[in-house]
Amino acid sequence: MKKILVIEDDKAVRRGISDNLTNEHFEVLACGDGKEGYEMARKNAVDLIILDIMLPSMNGNEVCKQLRQDGVQTPILMLTSKKEEVDKVLGLELGADDYVTKPFGTRELVARIKALLRRQAETRKELSELTFGDVYVDFKKQEATKRKKNLKLSSKEFELLQFIAGREGEVVSRADLLEEVWGYEVTPTTRTVDNFILSLRKKIETNPSKPKYLLTVHTAGYKFRR
Amino acid sequence: MKKILVIEDDKAVRRGISDNLTNEHFEVLACGDGKEGYEMARKNAVDLIILDIMLPSMNGNEVCKQLRQDGVQTPILMLTSKKEEVDKVLGLELGADDYVTKPFGTRELVARIKALLRRQAETRKELSELTFGDVYVDFKKQEATKRKKNLKLSSKEFELLQFIAGREGEVVSRADLLEEVWGYEVTPTTRTVDNFILSLRKKIETNPSKPKYLLTVHTAGYKFRR
DNA sequence: CGCGTTTGTGACAATTCCGTGACAACTCCT
DNA sequence: AGGAGTTGTCACGGAATTGTCACAAACGCG
Numbered sequence: 001m002k003k004i005l006v007i008e009d010d011k012a013v014r015r016g017i018s019d020n021l022t023n024e025h026f027e028v029l030a031c032g033d034g035k036e037g038y039e040m041a042r043k044n045a046v047d048l049i050i051l052d053i054m055l056p057s058m059n060g061n062e063v064c065k066q067l068r069q070d071g072v073q074t075p076i077l078m079l080t081s082k083k084e085e086v087d088k089v090l091g092l093e094l095g096a097d098d099y100v101t102k103p104f105g106t107r108e109l110v111a112r113i114k115a116l117l118r119r120q121a122e123t124r125k126e127l128s129e130l131t132f133g134d135v136y137v138d139f140k141k142q143e144a145t146k147r148k149k150n151l152k153l154s155s156k157e158f159e160l161l162q163f164i165a166g167r168e169g170e171v172v173s174r175a176d177l178l179e180e181v182w183g184y185e186v187t188p189t190t191r192t193v194d195n196f197i198l199s200l201r202k203k204i205e206t207n208p209s210k211p212k213y214l215l216t217v218h219t220a221g222y223k224f225r226r
Numbered sequence: 227m228k229k230i231l232v233i234e235d236d237k238a239v240r241r242g243i244s245d246n247l248t249n250e251h252f253e254v255l256a257c258g259d260g261k262e263g264y265e266m267a268r269k270n271a272v273d274l275i276i277l278d279i280m281l282p283s284m285n286g287n288e289v290c291k292q293l294r295q296d297g298v299q300t301p302i303l304m305l306t307s308k309k310e311e312v313d314k315v316l317g318l319e320l321g322a323d324d325y326v327t328k329p330f331g332t333r334e335l336v337a338r339i340k341a342l343l344r345r346q347a348e349t350r351k352e353l354s355e356l357t358f359g360d361v362y363v364d365f366k367k368q369e370a371t372k373r374k375k376n377l378k379l380s381s382k383e384f385e386l387l388q389f390i391a392g393r394e395g396e397v398v399s400r401a402d403l404l405e406e407v408w409g410y411e412v413t414p415t416t417r418t419v420d421n422f423i424l425s426l427r428k429k430i431e432t433n434p435s436k437p438k439y440l441l442t443v444h445t446a447g448y449k450f451r452r
Numbered sequence: 453c454g455c456g457t458t459t460g461t462g463a464c465a466a467t468t469c470c471g472t473g474a475c476a477a478c479t480c481c482t
Numbered sequence: 483a484g485g486a487g488t489t490g491t492c493a494c495g496g497a498a499t500t501g502t503c504a505c506a507a508a509c510g511c512g
Contacts (some may be wrong), residue, residue, distance in 0.1 A: 122255060124255075126270060139271070154444065198492095413460080421461090444500075
């Protein structure tokens, strides 16, 4: 089930959106504060963010900009009031993917959300090669090098890396990894994932105990970043 | 499932193509920018690329030319408008495999795609001769030598070698080998493959227990390297 | 038919990999 | 600061995969 984060300070609106999305079988996280929303976006494995512009403590544009700077690539849908026309462009420039003008109908909102999720699915990658830092990986050949020197990875490690790097910037939960990399109908526990992440880090990171690429997102999962 | 990358800036057209291809059970990646498309083509494992000529940031011809220069052999299908007739020739010179003139029907597009994929599947085979180390193999004559001396291979051994060497560098799974060399719906088990690899090694490798050419990729399959 | 060659199977050993548990270190919350 | 929950880290044992050989079935051919 797709998970959506709603950041909107008006309680009534927030509730309304949440209810509607729940009815549409989305899982909803919500909050009414900019800073808090930013934290939640960073700390949770969400599939889409709905972001109001007017917010306490940190406005929507700021939140959006920050997230993008952090390498978060989750689709963001901005909510604007009519008066804030100017901000539309700004929002998109800052990295938002779409916007909806208040007041809006449920139907429109849901349609836009689905469009965004679909677009995201469309651009989802199955990597054939990957470069970051001093590491190069060829997934078809199952070959990897670090500083031109050969790097030995097991096929499960290749698969895991291919999957998580294909979702660069997204937080991926252990459960997702287990399902997608190991396959549904699996025995392994989530600890297994940790161990594979660990061994990958040992191989690809310059300083495995201070990872630069394979990052931990506490309570949510892992995230790949270049 | 075959994966197709669509690079086309007109949103409506892009969407249309995507939808149709999805219906035809292709997996679709899409984008509307030349440079971005080029990146995606390089980084993703796709089976075919549909490429518009008029594109922002980098035109289709450029994308095509670059990809070919990079050694990407994925079939490319160009989209041209009537006015751009001249470009057709140019496109083909630059390494495109086929072109379709706008406006085009779904049926035509799908037919061309399938034709290209089929052609690709065919041309991928049929290695006629092969040299590596001190070994020379002529598949047409079914003859082989090692250090100028005669080398006896069975016909299945020829087939297996021809197939796996035709995918030099790529990891080929036992399942693929069984299907492609032995034929789909086969009795033999995957152990059979191992045994043929073994016997091939004994014949072509200098040190069969430390193979240099026919490599094992644990849990994934085998790989031929020169 | 009988012999040699090719092809497929099974058994066993060797190897590699994967999954788990234990414990330490860390994070977050109150 | 303390405690609960989460993650990092390591090492071990078993499971799965592959190497290897020997042999049986199938085939071709005089």
